[in-house]
Amino acid sequence: MSGRPLAIDARQLVRTFAVEGRQIRALDGVDLQVQRGEFVAVVGRSGAGKSTLLNLIGALDRGYTGHLQVLGQSLRELPDRALSQFRNQQIGFVFQAFNLLPGLSVGDNVMLPASFGAKLSPAEVQRRAENLLQELGLGDRFRQLPSQMSGGERQRVAIARALLLEPPLLVCDEPTGSLDGQTTKQILGILNDSRERHGTALVIVTHDPAVAATADRTVVLDRGRILREETGAPVVTATAGGAA
Amino acid sequence: MRLRRLLGLIGHNLRASWVRTALAMVGIVVGTGLLTFFVGLGQGLREKVLEKIFPVNQLEIEARTVQLFGVEQVVGQEPLDDARVAQVAKLPGVVAAFGKQKSAFPARLWGGKELLGYNLFTEAFFDGIPAATVRSELETFEDVASKKRHSARAKPARCEVDLDCRSGQGCRDGACEPIIWADRFVEMPDIALPCSQVSLCPNGLTCVDGFCQGAEALPRCLLPNPPGNGRDLQFDGEVGVLAKPCPSGLCPVEGTTCPSGTYCASDDPDSRSGHCEVPLPAVINPLLLEVFNSDMARSLGAAPIGSLAVLFGVRIHVILGDSYFSKDAARSRQQIKQAQIIGFSRKAPELGVALPLSVVRHFNAHFKDAQTAQVYDAILLDTASNEAVPTVIVAAERLGLQLSRKSRAARTFGTVVMVTSLALILLAALVLAVAAIQIAQTFAMLVHERRREIAVLRAIGAARADVAVLVLGEAAAIGVLGGLCGSGLAFAAAELVDRLAARFLVDVPLVPHGFFSFPVWALPVAVLVAVACTVLGALGPARRAMGLDPAAVLAQS
Numbered sequence: 001m002s003g004r005p006l007a008i009d010a011r012q013l014v015r016t017f018a019v020e021g022r023q024i025r026a027l028d029g030v031d032l033q034v035q036r037g038e039f040v041a042v043v044g045r046s047g048a049g050k051s052t053l054l055n056l057i058g059a060l061d062r063g064y065t066g067h068l069q070v071l072g073q074s075l076r077e078l079p080d081r082a083l084s085q086f087r088n089q090q091i092g093f094v095f096q097a098f099n100l101l102p103g104l105s106v107g108d109n110v111m112l113p114a115s116f117g118a119k120l121s122p123a124e125v126q127r128r129a130e131n132l133l134q135e136l137g138l139g140d141r142f143r144q145l146p147s148q149m150s151g152g153e154r155q156r157v158a159i160a161r162a163l164l165l166e167p168p169l170l171v172c173d174e175p176t177g178s179l180d181g182q183t184t185k186q187i188l189g190i191l192n193d194s195r196e197r198h199g200t201a202l203v204i205v206t207h208d209p210a211v212a213a214t215a216d217r218t219v220v221l222d223r224g225r226i227l228r229e230e231t232g233a234p235v236v237t238a239t240a241g242g243a244a
Numbered sequence: 245m246r247l248r249r250l251l252g253l254i255g256h257n258l259r260a261s262w263v264r265t266a267l268a269m270v271g272i273v274v275g276t277g278l279l280t281f282f283v284g285l286g287q288g289l290r291e292k293v294l295e296k297i298f299p300v301n302q303l304e305i306e307a308r309t310v311q312l313f314g315v316e317q318v319v320g321q322e323p324l325d326d327a328r329v330a331q332v333a334k335l336p337g338v339v340a341a342f343g344k345q346k347s348a349f350p351a352r353l354w355g356g357k358e359l360l361g362y363n364l365f366t367e368a369f370f371d372g373i374p375a376a377t378v379r380s381e382l383e384t385f386e387d388v389a390s391k392k393r394h395s396a397r398a399k400p401a402r403c404e405v406d407l408d409c410r411s412g413q414g415c416r417d418g419a420c421e422p423i424i425w426a427d428r429f430v431e432m433p434d435i436a437l438p439c440s441q442v443s444l445c446p447n448g449l450t451c452v453d454g455f456c457q458g459a460e461a462l463p464r465c466l467l468p469n470p471p472g473n474g475r476d477l478q479f480d481g482e483v484g485v486l487a488k489p490c491p492s493g494l495c496p497v498e499g500t501t502c503p504s505g506t507y508c509a510s511d512d513p514d515s516r517s518g519h520c521e522v523p524l525p526a527v528i529n530p531l532l533l534e535v536f537n538s539d540m541a542r543s544l545g546a547a548p549i550g551s552l553a554v555l556f557g558v559r560i561h562v563i564l565g566d567s568y569f570s571k572d573a574a575r576s577r578q579q580i581k582q583a584q585i586i587g588f589s590r591k592a593p594e595l596g597v598a599l600p601l602s603v604v605r606h607f608n609a610h611f612k613d614a615q616t617a618q619v620y621d622a623i624l625l626d627t628a629s630n631e632a633v634p635t636v637i638v639a640a641e642r643l644g645l646q647l648s649r650k651s652r653a654a655r656t657f658g659t660v661v662m663v664t665s666l667a668l669i670l671l672a673a674l675v676l677a678v679a680a681i682q683i684a685q686t687f688a689m690l691v692h693e694r695r696r697e698i699a700v701l702r703a704i705g706a707a708r709a710d711v712a713v714l715v716l717g718e719a720a721a722i723g724v725l726g727g728l729c730g731s732g733l734a735f736a737a738a739e740l741v742d743r744l745a746a747r748f749l750v751d752v753p754l755v756p757h758g759f760f761s762f763p764v765w766a767l768p769v770a771v772l773v774a775v776a777c778t779v780l781g782a783l784g785p786a787r788r789a790m791g792l793d794p795a796a797v798l799a800q801s
Contacts (some may be wrong), residue, residue, distance in 0.1 A: 055795035060703060081707045088705020095798065099700040103256040115249035116705035122248070161704065173798075 005072070007169050007201035008034040008057050012066040015052050015224075026052040027064070028224035036168060037199040039192065041212040044221035050205040051173060053221065057203060058171040059087045071168055088116045092162030092200075094191075096174035098154040100146040100161075106133065107142040110160045125164070132160040136190060152183035156190065163194055170194070172204040176211055188214050254717045261690055268686035269726040271679025276730030276774045277737070278672035280766055284738050286665025288761040294658050301630050302590075304344070304648040305332070305640050306622040322644065324620040332623050335639045337632030343620030344591075345372040345604050349611030350567030353583070353597075354475070355560030360546045367568050369596035372604025373589075375431045377624070378527060382426035382587035385530070385552065391422045406504055415504070425556050425586040429525045431602045436462055436509060436519035437610075438579060444609050446602055454511070455519065456606075462519040464488065465508035466496050470516050474563050474580045482582065484508020484520065493517065509581050513563075523559055523584035527598040530588045535595070558585045564607055573611050591624060622648055676777045679726075683719060683781030691715065691785045691792075698789055699797035708790040715789050719782030720775050727774030731767050738762070 015027040027049045034040050042050050055061040056068060059075050062083070068075065071090050075083060100109045107129055114125040133139050136156040146154050155175060162170060170191065176184035188211060195202050204211060212218045220227040258265050307324055309316040322328060324343060333341035347370035354365040383389070400419040403409050409420035432446065437456040439445050445456035452461075465484035471477055484507065486500035494517045502508050502520035510518040530552055537548040549555070562583050565573030572578070583597065592598035609617035623645070627636050633655075637647060647655065691698070698711055706714075738760035745759060 051799055055799070058703070060795040060798070061793075081709065084702070084705050084707035084710070087703065093703045095700075099696070099703075099798075101256065101697055101700070103260045104252075108252065108256075112249075112701075113704045115253070116701075116707070116710060 004035040004037055006033050006069070007036045007038070007071055008032060008203070009069040010053075010057070010067065013053075013056065013068055014065045015049075015056060015061070015063060016065075025224050027056070029066070030221075030224070030226055032219060032226065034201050034203060036201050037195060039195055039202040039214070039216045040204070041215035041218045042203065042205045042221060043207065043212050043218060044227075047223075048221040049224040050221055052224075054171055054173055054203065054205050057169075058091055058093060059083055085117050088113055089165055090167050090169060092165075092167040092170045094155070094158050094162050094170065094172040094175045096177040098146070098151075098158045100154055100157055102146055105143050105145060106138065106149070106157050109146065109157055110164055112161060113164050120165075128164055129160065132163055133157075136160055152179050152186065155179060155183075155187055159187065159190055159194075166198055167200065168198075169201045170203070172202070174205055174207065176206070176208060181210070184208065184211065250713065250717055253714055254721050257690075257694070257714075257718050258721060261693075264686055264690065265722060268683050269722050269729070271675065271682045272723060272726030272774050272778060273730040273733065275672055275676035275679045275777065276727045276770045277733045278675055278730075279669060279773060280731045280734035280762070280770045281737055281760075282665060282668035282672055283766055283769075284734065284760040284762040285668070286661060287763055288738075288759045289661045289665075290658065291761045292758060294654060294661060301627045301633060302624065303627065303633065303636065303640075304622050304624050304651045305645045306648045308641075308644050308646045323618070324623060325618055328643075329620065329623055331643065332625060332640065332645070335625075335636055335643075337627050337629075337636045337639075339626045339628050340377070341623055341625040342374045342377050343601070344622045344624050345601060345608065345617075345619075346370070346621045347372070347604055348608045348616050349565055350570050350572060351562060351564050352566055352568055353560050353562045355558070358558060359549060359554065360544075364544070365568075368562060369593060370604050371591075371593045371596060371598045372601035372608075373527075373591050373598050373624070374601045375429050378429065378587075378589040378591055378598070379426065381589045381591070382429060382527065385588040386424070386426050386556070388424055388426055391424065395422045423557075428522070428584075428586045429527060429600060431600045433522050433525055433600065433603070434462060434506070435521040435524060435581065435603070436511070437603075437606050438511075438577070439610070444606070444614065446606060462521055463502065463506075464494055465502050465518050465520045466494055467508050467510055467516045467518060470514045471510050471580045472513055473566075474513065474561055477561055477580070479507070479559055479582065482507040482509075484518065486520070487517065507582055509579075512576055513578050513580055514575065521581075523582040524562065524599055524603060525586045526560070526583040527587050527589050527592045528555070528585060529590060529592040529594050529596075529598075531590075531594050552588055555585050556587070559583065560585075565611055577611065579607075676773065680777040680781035683722070683778050684784055687715065687719060687782045687785035688788070690718075691789045695789075695792055695797050698792050699794035702792070702794035703798065711792075712786045712790045715786040716779050716782055719778040719786075723775030723778035724771055726778065727771030728767075730774065731770045734770075735762065 010030055010032045013027050013030040013032070014025060017024045017026055030049070030053060032053070042053060044050050052061070056064050057070055059070060062076050064076075070086075073086060073090075075086070078086065101112070104112070107126075110129040110132060111125050114120055120128070130139070130142060133142060136159065138153060138156055138160070141149065141153070146157060149157070159175075172191065175191070176187050179187060191202055191204075192214065194200055202215075204215065206212055216231065218230045220229070311317075326343070329341050329343045332338060347368075351368040351370065352366065353368040354363045356362075356364045400421060401409060402418060403415035403420045404418070406414045409415055412423060413420040414423045415421075437445065437449070438454055439451035439456050440454070445451050449456035449458050451457075464487045466487040467482065467484050484502045485496040485498070486502065487494040487496050489495075506520040506522055508518045509521050510516065533549055533552055533555070540546075541548045560583050562581050563578060564581065565578035583599075589598060605617045625636070627633050640646070701711065701714075702708075742758040742760060746757070
C-alpha cells in the first residue's frame with residue numbers, strides 16, 4: 001500500500017476534556033497515518049480513546065491540538081458549513097447502533113446524505129440507493145421501515161447510507177458489535193468489497209479480534225496513546241488489560 | 245438542504261410526534277382563531293353597521309351650538325350659505341362639500357296602498373340635497389350598470405306606451421327601454437312651482453300666473469274634482485284632461501290626458517285646474533326599510549317589505565303646507581303633489597324623504613321667506629380618505645362649525661368599535677404569546693428527545709444551519725397548520741353567529757346581514773402571525789439543537 005496518498009495524517013494528536021474540573025487527556029500524542037484504500041482496525045480497552053480518535057478523523061470533533069489532516073484537508077479552520085460538506089462528501093459513518101431514522105423508509109434512510117449539499121439529481125440518488133440496496137441483498141426492502149428488519153439488515157442499510165456518495169473514507173464504530181458471527185462476516189465482506197472497488201480508506205473501531213484480523217493493520221490504543229501497531233494479525237493478547 | 249428533503253424530514257418529525265405536535269398546536273389554533281374572528285368582527289361592524297349608518301369618510305357639520313338651559317343654541321352669526329359651503333370645500337382633505345336644507349314648512353304624506361293594502365298617513369320631513377351628490381349612490385342601489393348591460397344585449401321591443409313594455413321598462417321613442425330611476429333625480433324636475441314674486445323662481449324661470457315658467461310651459465290640465473284635503477285621492481284619478489285657455493278660464497280638450505309619466509297636479513286644494521307634471525323625485529334612506537320592517541310593520545299589522553327593489557316607483561301623496569301637529573299654511577298656498585320613490589341614499593334622512601335641493605329651497609321660500617331658502621342646515625362633505633377626517637374636523641371647528649349629532653355619534657361608535665376590536669385582538673395576541681411559550685416548551689422536549697437523530701444528521705453532513713432550518717421548519721409547519729385550522733374555525737364560528745343572528749335577531753332594527761367581514765388579508769395574516777409565533781417559540785430550542793455536539797451525543801449511546 002505504500003506510495004498511495006494519505007487519507008489520514010495525525011501527528012502528536014491530543015484531545016483533552018474537562019471532567020469535573022479536571023483535564024482528562026483522551027488522546028495523548030497520537031501519530032497515525034492511514035493510506036487511501038487501507039483497512040485499519042483500532043482496538044483497545046474502553047476509555048482507551050478509540051471513539052475520540054474516530055470522532056476527530058471523522059470531522060465530528062475539532063477540539064484537538066497537534067496536526068491532523070483528513071484527505072489532505074486540515075479541519076480545524078473550516079467553517080461549519082464547509083466542514084459539514086466535507087463530512088457529507090468525503091466521509092461515511094457506520095455506527096454500532098445503526099442510527100437509522102425510524103420514521104423514514106429504508107430507501108429514504110439510504111438517500112438521506114444526498115439531502116445535504118450533494119450535487120446529484122434526485123433520479124441519480126434514487127438509482128444509487130436502489131443499486132446499493134440490491135448489492136447488499138436488500139433490493140426488495142426499499143419502502144420498508146427499519147423496524148421491520150433484523151439487526152444485520154439494518155446495518156447493511158446503514159452501510160448503504162454511508163456508501164451512497166462514494167466517500168473516500170469510511171469510519172466505522174463497532175459496526176459488528178451487535179451482530180452474530182455470520183452477519184459480521186457478511187458485513188466485513190461488504191466493507192472490504194467497497195474498499196477494493198472504490199479505494200476507500202477504512203477505519204474500524206472494534207473489540208472483535210475476528211474483525212481486527214481482517215484489517216491490513218491494527219492499531220492498539222491504550223490510555224490515549226498508540227501502544228503498538230501490527231500488520232494483519234490479531235492483537236488479542238497485546239494490550240495490558242486484554243480488553244481488545 | 246434540498247426543499248423536498250426538508251419537507252420530507254419535517255413530515256417525518258411531525259408524524260413521529262404527532263400527539264405532542266397536536267397539543268402544541270392547540271394554543272396556536274385558539275390564538276389565530278380568536279385573532280381572525282375579532283378582525284372579521286371589527287371590520288364587519290365598521291363596514292356593515294357604521295358605514296351603513298354613516299360612511300366613515302363622510303361628515304355632516306353644522307353651526308356650533310351650546311346647551312343653554314337645556315336647549316341647544318347656535319353660536320356665531322355667520323349663516324351656512326353658499327359662501328360658507330365654498331369655504332368648507334376648500335379645506336384641506338375635503339373632496340366635495342354641499343349644503344343640505346331641511347324643509348321649513350309643515351307637510352304630511354300618505355301612501356303605500358300598493359304595497360300594504362292600505363295607506364299609511366304620517367307627518368313628512370324633507371331634506372333638500374343637490375342631485376349631483378347622490379347620483380352615484382342612486383346608480384349603485386339601482387344597479388344601473390347591470391340594467392344597461394342587459395339592455396345592450398337584448399333586442400328592444402317596439403311600443404307605443406309604457407304598458408306595451410314589460411315590467412321595469414318604459415316606452416321611449418317607440419322602443420322599450422329599461423327605466424333608469426336615478427335619471428329622475430334632477431335639480432329642476434318638471435313640476436309646477438308656485439310663486440308670488442319673480443325673485444322666488446329659480447334661475448331661468450319667470451313667475452307667470454302664480455307659477456314659475458320657463459321657455460316651455462308645463463301643459464295645463466283639469467281634474468274631475470278639486471282634491472280638497474286630498475285624503476280620498478287616487479293616483480289613477482289624477483291623470484287629468486289636458487286643458488286650454490278659454491273665456492271661462494280653462495276648458496278641457498276632450499279625449500286627451502296628461503302625457504305619459506305625468507299627472508295633473510292641482511294649483512291648490514280647492515282648484516280643478518293644474519299642471520301636468522312629473523311626481524316629485526323622492527329618495528329615501530335604506531335604513532327606513534329596516535326601521536319599518538323591524539319596528540313598524542308588526543305594530544301596524546303589515547307584512548315586512550322584502551327588499552328595497554320593490555319600493556322603486558312607489559308613489560305617495562304629499563300635502564305641502566299642511567300638518568297633523570303644527571299650524572297649517574294658508575290653504576291657498578298649500579300644494580297637493582305626488583312624489584315617487586326613485587332611489588336610495590344614505591344622505592337621505594333616516595325618517596324622512598330627500599328631494600332635490602332646488603325643490604326644497606323653493607318651497608321653503610314659498611312657505612317661509614327668501615332668506616330661509618338661502619341658509620343651509622348642515623354641510624355634508626366627503627373627505628379624501630378616512631385618515632383626513634380628524635384634520636377636516638379641526639379645520640371646520642376653526643371656522644366655527646361642529647360635527648352634527650349624527651356624525652358625532654358615528655365617530656363615537658367608530659372609536660368604540662376600534663378600541664373594542666383592538667382590545668379583543670390584544671387578547672388574541674396574549675393567547676398567541678402563551679401559545680408561543682407552549683411551543684417553546686414542546687420543542688425543547690422534542691429537541692432533547694431527538695438529539696440522537698440530530699447528531700446522526702450532523703454526522704452525515706447536516707450543517708448547524710440545516711438543523712436550525714429543520715427545527716424552525718417544523719415549527720413553521722405547525723404554524724401554517726394551526727393558522728389554517730384557527731382561521732377555518734373562525735370563519736365557521738362567524739358563519740354560525742351570522743346564521744343565529746339572522747334567525748333570532750330578525751326584529752331588532754339595524755341588525756346587519758352578517759356581523760363579519762373578513763378582509764382578503766385576514767387568512768394570510770393569520771397564518772403569518774401563527775408562523776411567527778411558532779418560529780419565535782422554537783428559536784431557543786433551534787439554537788440548542790444547533791449547539792448539540794454530535795460526537796458527545798453519539799458517544800452517549
